[in-house]
Amino acid sequence: MALAEIVAWASLRRRPARTLFSILGVAVGIAVVVSIAVVDRTTLQNARPDRAQGWRADLEVRPAPGVVDPAAELAAIVGVERFTEVLQGEAQLQGVDDGGQPAGERAQARLIGLEPAAFDMGLLRLRSGTALGAANGGAPEVLLGAPLADRLGLDSGDAVWLAPPARAARVDCVEGALVQQRPAGPGPTPTEFRVSGVLEAEGAGRIASGELLVVDVSAARALLAGQFQPSSFWLARDERVAPEKLQERLVANFAVDLRRGAIVGQQADEVAFRNGVRLAGLLSLALGLYVIFHTLSMSLVERAREMATLQALGASRGQIARIVFSEALVIAALAGAVGLGLGLLLAKAMLEAGISSLGLTGDVRGQFDVPWDEVVPLVLAGVGIALLGSVAPLLRARENEAVPLLRGEDPGAASGKPGRGARSFHVATLLLVVAALPMAFFLALPLVGEAERQLIGLVLLGLGVLALLIGTPLLVPGPVAVLARSLADPLRRLSPFSGLLAARSISLSPTRVAASAAAVALVTAAFVGLRGMTSSLALENENWVQEGVMGKLWVYQLGGVPWQPLAQELRAQGLVQAVEPLDARLSAPFRVVGLPVAELAQAGLLAERPDLAARLSSAPSLVISRRLASQKNLRVGDQVAIATPSSGVVPFEVLAIDDRHGYLNRPHERAYAFAASTHMARLFCLETERSDTLALVLAPGADPLAVAEATKTYLRERGLGSDKTGFGLASDIATHERNDITRDFVVFDVILLLALLLAGTGVLNGLLLAAMERAKELGVLRALGADFGQIARSVLLESAFIGIVGGTLGLLLGLGLVPVVVSSLRVLSGLDLPQPGLQAIYLLGPALALGISVLGGLYPLWRMGRTDPVRAVRTG
Amino acid sequence: MTGQQTKPFGRADAPALLVRDLFKFHGPPGEEVGVLRGVSFQMERGEFLCIMGPSGSGKSSLLHLLAGLDQPSAGHIELFGSSLAEMAQRERTLLRRQAVGYVFQFFNLLPNLTVEENVGLPLAIRGQRPEHHQERIAALLTRFGIEDRARALPHQLSGGQMQRTSIARALVGEQPLLLADEPTGNLSQAHGIEILETLRRVCDEDGRSVLLVTHNPRDAAYADRVAFLVDGQLDPDHMLHGPGLTAQSVHEALVALHI
Ligand SMILES: Nc1ncnc2c1ncn2[C@@H]1O[C@H](COP(=O)(O)OP(=O)(O)OP(=O)(O)O)[C@@H](O)[C@H]1O
Ligand SMILES: [Mg+2]
Secondary structure, eight states: OOHHHHHHHHHHHHOHHHHHHHHHHHHHHHHHHHHHHHHHHHHHHHSOGGGGGOOSOSEEEEEOTTOSOHHHHHHHSTTEEEEEEEEEEEEEEEEEOTTSOEEEEEEEEEEEEEOTHHHHTTOOOEEEEOOOOOOOSSOOEEEEEHHHHHHHTOOTTOEEEEEOOSSOOEEEEETTEEEEEOOOSSOOOOEEEEEEEEEOSSGGGGGGGGOEEEEEHHHHHHHTTTSOOOOEEEEEEOTTSOHHHHHHHHTTTEEEEEOGGGGTTOSHHHHHHHHHHHHHHHHHHHHHHHHHHHHHHHHHHHTHHHHHHHHHTTOOHHHHHHHHHHHHHHHHHHHHHHHHHHHHHHHHHHHHTTEEBTEEOGGGTTOOOOOHHHHHHHHHHHHHHHHHHHHHHHHHOOGGGHHHHHTTOOHHHHHHSOOHHHHHHHHHHHHIIIIIHHHHHHHHSOOSTTHHHHHHHHHHHHHHHHHHHHHHHHHOHHHHHHHHHHHHHHHHHHSHHHHHHHHHHHHHOHHHHHHHHHHHHHHHHHHHHHHHHHHHHHHHHHHHIIIIITTEEEEEOOOSEEHHHHHHHHHHTTSEEEEEEOOSEEOSSSEEEEEOHHHHTTSTHHHHOHHHHHHHHHSSEEEEOHHHHHHHTOOTTOEEEEEOSSSOEEEEEEEEEOSSSOOOBTTBOSOEEEEEHHHHHHHHOOOOSEESOEEEEEOTTOOHHHHHHHHHHHHHHHTOSOTTOEEEEHHHHHHHHHHHHHHHTHHHHHHHHHHHHHHHHHHHHHHHHHHHHTHHHHHHHHHTTOOHHHHHHHHHHHHHHHHHHHHHHHHHHHHHHHHHHHHHHHHHHOOOOOOOOOOGGGGHHHHHHHHHHHHHHHHHHHHHHHSOHHHHHHOO | OOSOOSSOSSSTTSOSEEEEEEEEEESSTTSOEEEEEEEEEEEOTTOEEEEEOOTTSSHHHHHHHHTTSSOOSEEEEEETTEEGGGSOHHHHHHHHHHHEEEEOTTOOOOTTSOHHHHHHHHHHHTTOOGGGGHHHHHHHHHHTTOGGGTTOOGGGSOHHHHHHHHHHHHHHTOOSEEEEESTTTTOOHHHHHHHHHHHHHHHHHHOOEEEEEOSOHHHHTTSSEEEEEETTEEOGGGOEEGGGOOHHHHHHHHHHTTO
């Protein structure tokens, strides 16, 4: 065997505990990040099954009236990557025989006119043939949907005739009435087209079940002349821009239909959540690598004398570096493999438990998608940094520092007073942790959406705090030493001998103690920060629950009963103040419910503000919920353009921001708005007299169960309702929504737990190395008559010291972190998050810190108990 | 120990060691203590030189300087014609690897390596494979009576066994200069004699040079020449050599010098 193998292998094999815990430290760090990447990818792939069929462009918009050149407007909007004008109508299709005469079956199909950009947007996939070419003199070209082409026996190169339909049968809503639209102008004249290709039955090729003709937009305009043509645009969004942001920019000139299903994980709140998971991952990674770095570098300090001996025997620095490197390579590579395996297992377990990067959901159960493109670089980064951590201390070893070690001086004594070399080493650690690491991390796992820019300041702030935390004790071990000295007296009083030993050990290696304490502090801070975040979310939720949920009763699946008589009856019984029929609603651009103004005027917002009632009735206008206002960045006085079937785009003015009316729990959506039902009926032909779903605004003091009984009686007596009719209690909904937050944040708790494990490993490694470093000293003490209990107490005192210092620092840091976390979440999610005050639960953080530190002291203790004092004294 | 060295190491006409006006100060700036204050001597190839001196007189410090492990505060050291001061660190390392075998006062065995692995270390450092030189290693272990401890780890050894391992490690590389810092301090009479006879043979048969530091007049008597390090200098007047060099004469010199 060569030198490197002899020495490295011997040290790995004959120090199994050190090897094992080093591997464990690195592996857990890697496992955390790997599991986050896997869970996130799996979540995105599976959380919404409709994602796979999301055939449409990211957004469909219609220009508002008065916009002269919509294409130019769109081109100028940041976040619109590509777009195509879309014309849709119906057309007739017939094959052409060799003689140029129409032959075979005639079919009617959906005609779509698109610009060439549609092909770049990936909306169309060809099964055969080529994309639409420029009509260069010859016949214009057409693409056929696969079922249509198969049925008519047509393929690329065939000639076809296209004509407008004999009658365009179309029903539209005009001023509250459904009207048959008939085309004006002359009868259809067929035009000859050449089939340039057949579309795959995916993407836009699924429109109209594939009974589809796609032509250039100009050809479509000619064919559809005289037909009702809503001109619209399909947009491809720049991935880096959040859909909500884009929508905000579009809303001035366009009516927007956001295709929610097509972009799972891209909604603002989802983005916030996923980014939160990623940041938590970053934290664990930082912590993991910090632990790795210190474990490996401390173990080298311990072995400084060996290295000095090798130098004295003529080993060059290169040879020594190779020894250390081979050893680190084995540790890092094994840790990489173990970490990868552990991470995949962990991800599997999390997914099985329904934990996704979007909270708890059953959608991910049984799913498992490994993003190797992210996982492999992450594992390699972990391995790389572990290698760096082990090699870095070598760089500072200088030849003439070897002599004191060869003379038998204690390496621990040398590390107690870090010289310039040690200091620059810590600066390097620091830079690595706070700069290189996040960069590497975000390269591998970029934050979702447009958040980067807004977040960067906050992330930097957070990292600054982190740097301060890690940096201060490392660069200035003085404070730790001073703290230890000032603690020495009380400790000694606590236990004269053990206290003295602990205080000495702390003040002799302040760097090691500070590093362990910093790791503990980091987890504590994360715990406090996370609790602050959930408290804030809970508070925000609570505010909404009080306004939008409490004091109401929901009735579902009535089967379309006239709601007014019911309202009168319940009001007469003194049970109900007002009734909100919730069925007259739109879902684009967001949920808008048409509510009867006269009914709402009985209680709540409109009772307080009669002026609003008047304005809601007089013109199309909205009252929007706070969540909607902050998500869409809407203010009172803003105009929201909403596309109507026949009246073009109608501007709705935002009159007020209020949560009290319009919340519907099935499906749950906190971004909602209401308009006067009269306008909804007129513009969208929605049914407003009968309703399937009601929200009853209860009279003060009314018992919801009694109201439910009364409602049931009313329905029964008149033979209304159905056996499916059900009730939703405000208290149930409130509880559900409250629990939702806690449940969703389980994923953070899991990550935190892992981080805690890491910090514990760090403390353990530190104390273990210290125990080995001091094996001789401890052996001598035992030989001089100190019993194991005394030494054990000193180790526990030291680990408690680490826990208390780390916990206190972490608590303070966490308290500073909470406002940062909350405001970054506010930016990310568009939620109107309040700053939580001091929470009692924060104190659990330092308590956990103390617990994990003391636990970390147990193994080294056990090891010391097993150390043979004779052997310790004999070791030269 | 496998016959005469065929080619002389370094510059053929140069002595094994040349030291001129060597100074070494220890301690923080401003409070330096001069340990070596103008040491000069020369050592021929194949010579066995012994340096004696009171505890703390700077003997170990001198050996560290000669091996290029430490930097002198002033002065000149030449090993086989090469001046240490003019060499880069890497060259010094290579010279040490090729030319110097070192027995440390405090053994400095690698705690994770067995006795035979520790002994094979200088070969491995040169890029040779110790398993190809198993016979040479085994012969050394047998000569020093530790062949049955070949697979033991250092903490399983007695002090004398550690010392003998350390000496075997210094000899295995067959370097032309051997620096031995109190190699017999922990050894019984018989083992001490075995070591000294080995060192004597190394000079006589292989033409290698040995610099021995010891407190023991009996050991010193094996040398060709004995020098005394007193007050930071090697006193040329009290150098012992030739037929007058016996354990008795060394003892008398020590008494005379109050060592
Ligand atoms: N790094 C150092 N810093 C300060 N003083 C030192 C240092 N190294 C050695 N000394 C001092 O230099 C003097 C010479 O030390 P050295 O080890 O060379 O003595 P020695 O002659 O080998 O003694 P011994 O026979 O006891 O081994 C001693 O007084 C020692 O305290
Ligand atoms: Mg000495």
